[in-house]
Amino acid sequence: MKKKELNFGIIGSGFMGRTHAFGISIANRVFELPYKLRLKKIADVSNALASRAAEELSVPLYTSDWKELVQDSSIDVINITSPNAFHTEMALAAIKAGKHVYCEKPLSTSVTDAKKMCDAAKAAKIKTQVGFNYICNPLLIKARQMIKNGDLGKIRGFRGIHAEDYMISPDSLFTWRHDPAGGGALADLGSHIITTAEFLLGPISEVLGNCITSINRRKDSSGIIHNVVTDDVTRAFIKFENGVSGSIEANWIATGRKMQHDFEIFGSNGSLFFSQERLNELFFYKNDDPEEEKGFKKIVASPEHEPYGRFCIAPGHQLGFADLKAIEVKGFVDSIAGLRSEPFNFDQGLRVQSIVELIRRSSIQSKWLGFTD
Ligand code: NAD
Numbered sequence: 605m606k607k608k609e610l611n612f613g614i615i616g617s618g619f620m621g622r623t624h625a626f627g628i629s630i631a632n633r634v635f636e637l638p639y640k641l642r643l644k645k646i647a648d649v650s651n652a653l654a655s656r657a658a659e660e661l662s663v664p665l666y667t668s669d670w671k672e673l674v675q676d677s678s679i680d681v682i683n684i685t686s687p688n689a690f691h692t693e694m695a696l697a698a699i700k701a702g703k704h705v706y707c708e709k710p711l712s713t714s715v716t717d718a719k720k721m722c723d724a725a726k727a728a729k730i731k732t733q734v735g736f737n738y739i740c741n742p743l744l745i746k747a748r749q750m751i752k753n754g755d756l757g758k759i760r761g762f763r764g765i766h767a768e769d770y771m772i773s774p775d776s777l778f779t780w781r782h783d784p785a786g787g788g789a790l791a792d793l794g795s796h797i798i799t800t801a802e803f804l805l806g807p808i809s810e811v812l813g814n815c816i817t818s819i820n821r822r823k824d825s826s827g828i829i830h831n832v833v834t835d836d837v838t839r840a841f842i843k844f845e846n847g848v849s850g851s852i853e854a855n856w857i858a859t860g861r862k863m864q865h866d867f868e869i870f871g872s873n874g875s876l877f878f879s880q881e882r883l884n885e886l887f888f889y890k891n892d893d894p895e896e897e898k899g900f901k902k903i904v905a906s907p908e909h910e911p912y913g914r915f916c917i918a919p920g921h922q923l924g925f926a927d928l929k930a931i932e933v934k935g936f937v938d939s940i941a942g943l944r945s946e947p948f949n950f951d952q953g954l955r956v957q958s959i960v961e962l963i964r965r966s967s968i969q970s971k972w973l974g975f976t977d
Contacts, residue, residue, distance in 0.1 A: 610639035610937060611678055612706075615670045615694055616685035617648045617657030620708050620735070624683045625661045627929030634914040635934045638941035647673040674698050681706055681940070685735075687780035688791065692717040695950075699724045704940055708735040710795040711953030713786025715961050718954040725950050733936040733946055734953035736799040738865050740931040741923070742909035743886040747869070747876050748804050750888070756871025757891075762842070762850030764801050764867040766793040767858035771819070771836060778822035778830040788834030790815060791960050794854030796865060798959050799948075801852060804869065805844050807955075810974040813840040813963035818857055840963045841972075875900075884922040 612628055614621050625643055632641045645665040648654040658666035667673050674682055674697045682698035684691055684707040692712045698705045705725065711734050712718040725732045738744065751759060770776065771789075781787050790813075802808060815835040823829050837855045844850070858864065865880035877887040877900060884905035889898075904920045907913030911934070915927055935947035958975070966973040 607638070607640040609642050610680050610940065611642050611644040612681045612683055613645040613647070613673045613676060613679040614643065614663075614683040614685060615647045615673060615690075616687075617646055617653055617661075618685065620685035621646065621648075621657065621683075622661065623926055623929050624685055624706070624735075624933075625663070626926040627933045630926060630930035631933040631937065634930065635911070637934065637937055638943060639937060641933070641937065644679060645673050645676060670694060671697065674701050674703065680704060684708060687783075688713055688786035689780060689783055692721060695721050696724055699728045699730055702728065702730065704731040704733075704936075705950075706733040706735070706936055707950070707953070709799075709953065709956070710786065710791045710960065711950060711957055713791075715954065715957050718950070718957045722950045722954050731936070731940045731946055732950040732953075733932070733939075734948050734950065734956075735929075735932065736796060736948050736956075737925075737928040737932050738796055738880060739800055739803045739948070740928045740935070741883055742912050742931075743878065743884070743903070743905055744800065744803065746903065746909055747878060747886055750876065751804060751869065751871075755874060755888075756869060756876065757873030759805065759846075759848050759869060759871045761870040762801060762805055762844070762848055762867065763852075764797040764850070765853040765855070765864055766797040766866075767853065767855040767861040767864040768793065769857060769859050769861050771856040772859050774819045774822065776822065778824040778828075778832065782822060782830065782832050782834050784833050788815070788836075788838075789854045789856045790835050790838040790963060792854070793856060794838055794840075794852065794963070795956050795960055797852045797854060797867075798956050800865065800867060801842065801844075801850070802955075804867070805846065805848055805850075807845045808842050808959055809845045810843040810972050811840050811959065811963045811966050812842075812972045813838060813965075813967040815964060815967040838963060838967070840966070883925075883928075884920070 646663045647670040651668045654666035681704045815838045818836040869876045875889040886903040887900040906919030939946040
């Protein structure tokens, strides 16, 4: 029997717009889905950008007006992959038009706006998803199971970092990523490591943040010099509700680091180490190994780690970045069909935004803060 179609429209054809296009396309091919997925339309700020993306990604329709895309009655899901400052307006318009919304992280530029988005989504009874693809890695799911199973014993510490180096040059242009409305390394990269920390160890309850701006002035593409007030690096001590303590770092001037989405978890009987630059490997240290064999053992991604086997029947052949997006797409599509709950909905995105703001406030006040402070 012919499957019902689910039509997607993407706003933004940059890095993430393309990753969503790949994710939809891969998901269609590797998973058994309740719908046939179709990327039907793409929007960007100009016809030149939108038509180029449509041509390169084989999307039948394009527009330079995202509002037209949102109003298109043939589209079921709106993917928002535009700069952060647009997420709220675009999501609210899409929700109003009755679409399901798949918004890139961070959900919005403020907790207030994120709440509006959550309320509107609930009132409209549409499904929502926020793009936190790193937690779709089967080895992170394995790590979470190992922690739950007690393989590490009592968890005592967490260290997490998301570091890249795309802003190391003072000549890197001032863009939306530096905009005080939602910009900075903490919102951009820190939101990912906050998500991973809570995915593995549960809710964070208190933070002591330190947000640092290292490069104070940058030129934009028209040559205008801007004072930069957003952070280049943020470090925070964190406490989880379960009593575990730890730290996180968000850093976009970490020279040499391209995708250091890494964590270490220390337990009484064992430890785990993971690095996104080697996303098909999870390292496990067991304290009760014989003294002469002690050391981190490498667990290699394989078909035993669902859904790796959908992509490749052989272990060690490796998943990639876009494959994680495809896994995220599959989860969201299943939730639209009512087969499961949303993998990471707007409420969860709001929670991440609340932690981002808590860390910022804590940095300004130079003291530990919890959600009731
Ligand atoms: P980008 O600058 O590469 O792309 C943004 C695109 O949006 C551009 O093509 C731009 O022209 C377009 N755009 C801007 N304003 C628009 C408008 N009003 N209407 C239509 N299109 C518009 O940025 P990016 O790196 O793709 O980031 C986009 C979003 O994805 C951000 O929210 C970012 O935080 C997020 N992101 C997520 C991940 C992840 O791993 N989940 C990685 C990178 C970026």
